[in-house]
Amino acid sequence: MGRILGVNGVFHDPAAALVVDGEIVAAAEEERFSRRKHGKVPVPFSTWELPEQAMRWCLSQAGLKASDIDLVGYSYDPEMAEPMQSDPTAHEWESLRTLYCRRAPLFLQTSLPGLIPTRVRFVPHHVAHAASAYLAAPFESSAVMVIDGRGEHGSFLAGRVVNGQLQQYSTCELPNSLGLLYEELTEHLGYRRSSDEYKVMALASYGQPRHLGEFRQLVRVHHDEGRFSTQPVDWSAFAPPGQGDGSLDPVHADLASSVQVRLEETLLELSDWLQRATGERSLVMAGGVALNCVANSRLYNDGPFDDVWVQPASGDAGTALGAALYLAHEAGDAVQPMTTASLGREWDEDELEAWLRRAAVPYERPVDIAEAVAEVLQADGIVAWFQGRSEFGPRALGNRSLLAHPGNSANLERLNDIKGREQFRPVAPMVLLERATEIFEGGPIPSPFMLFTHRVRPGWAERIPAVVHVDGTARIQTIDGREQPLMHRCIRAFERRTGIPVVVNTSLNTAGRPMVDDPRDALECFGSAPIDALALGPFLVRRAPWRSPVA
Secondary structure, three states, X not given: OOEEEEEEOOOOOOXXXXXXXOEEEEEEEOHHHHOOHHHEEOOOOOEEOOOHHHHHHHHHHOOOOHHHOOEEEEOOOHHHOOOOOOOOOHHHHHHHHHHHHHOHHHHHHHHXXXXXXXXXXXXXXXXXXXXXXXXXXXXXXXXXXXEOOOOOOEEEEEEEEEXXXXXXXXXXXXXXXXXXXXXXXXXXXXXXOOOOHHHHHHHHOOOOOOOHHHHHHHEEEEOOOOEEEEOOOOHHHOOOOOOOOOXXXXXXXXXXXXXXXXXXXXXXXXXXXXXXXXXXXXXEEEOHHHHOHHHHHHHHHHOOOOEEEEOXXXXXXXHHHHHHHHHHHHOOOOOOOOOOOEOOOOOOHHHHHHHHHHHOOOOEOOOOHHHHHHHHHHOOOOEEXXXXXXXXXXXXXXXXXXXXXXXXOHHHHHHHHHHOOOOOOOOEXXXXXXXXXXXXXXXXXXXXXXXXXXXXOOOOOOXXXXXXXXXXXXXXXXXXXXXXXXXXXXXXXXXXXXXXXXXXXXXXXXXOOOOOOOHHHHHHHHHHOOOOEEEEOOEEEEOOOOOOOOO
């Protein structure tokens, strides 16, 4: 039985996770502490952080010292990376990063005095991704796919898992990469690669796949081997570079649609091969591409598997969790499935009230915060919702959220204005689990982690227009009263007032900033954006009406 710390550092989305005796105790991204989105440090060169604050918090959450840690899983194996260059600053500093990883045991000891460097184990990047899915999913056996930009020297892993043991069936070597292809498209359209790919996914819904034939030649699946190959793309031959200014250029939308559809087709072809090779009926997925909820839904609806489970922290942050779970299983611990993404920080009522007093803002304590928030939402107010433990991964799942009335179509533009986002981007609905099948179809239900899109049933699109995307779908989150009783009660209270068992949910942050994590972040966001109310634990802060200083 062990105390195992998982670490993703140096590359994007640095994070830490703690597994004790096979149970996930804590997990958090460094950006929630440093307030640098994706953990990127712009100077002295473009690289990524070590999750020092996240590691320390994970230990404190369990009441442990660094010397208490039995093993540390570092989710990258430098011995598997490309050969070191004579100039370590060449090739976008890749050799320098690999050199840093080799020194990780000593860097970790510096960050966590008392840690024993010989207890650090390197877990291959894609193995860590895979373990974050197959050891966290509720299946005894399954097929597994990992799809991302790159690991040490690869971009894809497919295999089968039985009793926690991974059997690798297929991999893809660089430069072949679906994730890097999508990143290049993101950059060509004027957005930030390894950051803004979800914007391209949203943009794709506005276009037509006019270039699909060409991308079927550029991205090929080798069906006898269960792998794919990608060719270099001259992006300017399809569309001029974008400005990333939020404009909706049909030429760019068509290019995004073409790549998105080819991605979906490729995953379907790979999954067909994998199902035949493994005979499994369930598929688990991780890697940054697995955050593409449109592709996930295509895989669920049209693919060969009965069940598809996606790690909610599928990006590189999730490799910290995967590395810890992998070593826990290897050490003989009975690893418990992941039932919640609420694995981050929380504050008790006294601490929250102390923050409110320190901020000197008027506040109240309603008899029931759920009823009070439902009343604000009914009146078409925007509510910042800060409750319980923060979420691990990129999705706001009802703990750090902005809530709104889904029946007012103007609330989509209103929320995007508050967040400083592109207007072509959708917002998501949270729906009572017991009512979900009445309103949504064409995707897995329950869907607690907001990783699939569902079609909105006829008659409901007109009732909840704020959450219906241009293609008639919505990226839903189902709310189970047993798992999220407070949010469930809030939506029920809203339904009693409006007849709608759905509320709008988008992450509590503004453009370019990480999701709100602590009370100070919440108060700052509320104070700087036109939000009508802040539900901070059991306390409610209302926006004071504006009064002219001139009598």
